[in-house]
Amino acid sequence: MPVRPRRELGKSGLKVAPFALGGNVFGWTVDEPTGFRILDAFVDAGFNLIDTADVYSIWIDGHHGGESETILGNWLRKSGRREEVLLATKVGMDMGPGGQGLSPEHIARSVTGSLRRLRTDRIDLYQAHEDDPTTSLEDTLRAFGQLVEQGTVRAIGASNYGAERLEEALWASERSGLARYESLQPRYNLIDRQDFEGPLEEVCRKHGLGVITYSSLASGFLTGKYRSKDDLTKSPRGARAGRHLTDRGHRILAAVDATAVRLDASAGAVALAWLMDRPGITAPIASVSSTGQLRELLRASELTLDAAARSTLDGASA
Numbered sequence: 001m002p003v004r005p006r007r008e009l010g011k012s013g014l015k016v017a018p019f020a021l022g023g024n025v026f027g028w029t030v031d032e033p034t035g036f037r038i039l040d041a042f043v044d045a046g047f048n049l050i051d052t053a054d055v056y057s058i059w060i061d062g063h064h065g066g067e068s069e070t071i072l073g074n075w076l077r078k079s080g081r082r083e084e085v086l087l088a089t090k091v092g093m094d095m096g097p098g099g100q101g102l103s104p105e106h107i108a109r110s111v112t113g114s115l116r117r118l119r120t121d122r123i124d125l126y127q128a129h130e131d132d133p134t135t136s137l138e139d140t141l142r143a144f145g146q147l148v149e150q151g152t153v154r155a156i157g158a159s160n161y162g163a164e165r166l167e168e169a170l171w172a173s174e175r176s177g178l179a180r181y182e183s184l185q186p187r188y189n190l191i192d193r194q195d196f197e198g199p200l201e202e203v204c205r206k207h208g209l210g211v212i213t214y215s216s217l218a219s220g221f222l223t224g225k226y227r228s229k230d231d232l233t234k235s236p237r238g239a240r241a242g243r244h245l246t247d248r249g250h251r252i253l254a255a256v257d258a259t260a261v262r263l264d265a266s267a268g269a270v271a272l273a274w275l276m277d278r279p280g281i282t283a284p285i286a287s288v289s290s291t292g293q294l295r296e297l298l299r300a301s302e303l304t305l306d307a308a309a310r311s312t313l314d315g316a317s318a
Helices: 032-044 067-079 104-118 137-150 163-176 199-207 229-234 238-244 247-263 267-277 291-302 307-317
Strands: 020-022 049-051 086-091 123-128 153-159 181-185 210-213 283-286
Touching: 020 032, 032 067, 032 291, 067 104, 086 104, 104 123, 104 137, 123 137, 123 181, 137 153, 137 163, 163 181, 163 199, 247 267, 247 307, 267 283, 267 291, 267 307
Parallel strands: 020 049, 020 283, 049 086, 086 123, 123 153, 153 181, 181 210, 210 283
Antiparallel strands: none
């Protein structure tokens, strides 16, 4: 098995390879046998962080949430590879009758369900999927902290928090001696730069948070799969990429294409390499639907972006 360099995830003590596998497609566009092959190939290649959420994939008719966690749990049971991976999951999104938010009661119920589906006794990174303004930060952090004290959770993180609210949470942890968020999971890629770069990025740097980005390939747009409206029907996920079919989107994709040709890599690998190269980014998250796609994207960790590549990509996406 290749030995991949590891990066510290904040001050959590967790060490992750520079690419994380997204589990949002498991139970949606990826069935269980295919998911097993992808997971085996991912770990065989020396990578270790797998990200999912309790809500995946509740948006499918007949689903109730937890489908992705269930497939992961079945793979862990069959493969026996629990010690080789870091499991990250999330709580807080609307689970229908299962509730939502970050109240201590909902966190307690939700972690029990996630552990059962994942077939494990611990979650390595448990993340608040989105802010819950109806619950005090102290109550949420205290509930998370109890899970850390019990050994049920090793570290906690936040997702979809704004800069002000994230800093409030970090100060609350320090002020009250509570568990603190060690990572942030923001939407961030070559197209979506404005929400993370600036105050939110500064908060992460100031407090030493790890950053694991989601939508790292802009819903697949940065792979070059969707170049026109006609292409959006290629996948159930295509509709999410439609908003990038703009002059700016095409300009960015052209810069990615040119860099990919020069580096003899796929467009997706170049887009991920740009993220891996950004200061403060621990690992981009991306999902795949086949082992072939996975191999293409894993090349990102081996690419070196020179000054010309950085200038081309930064200039097109600024």
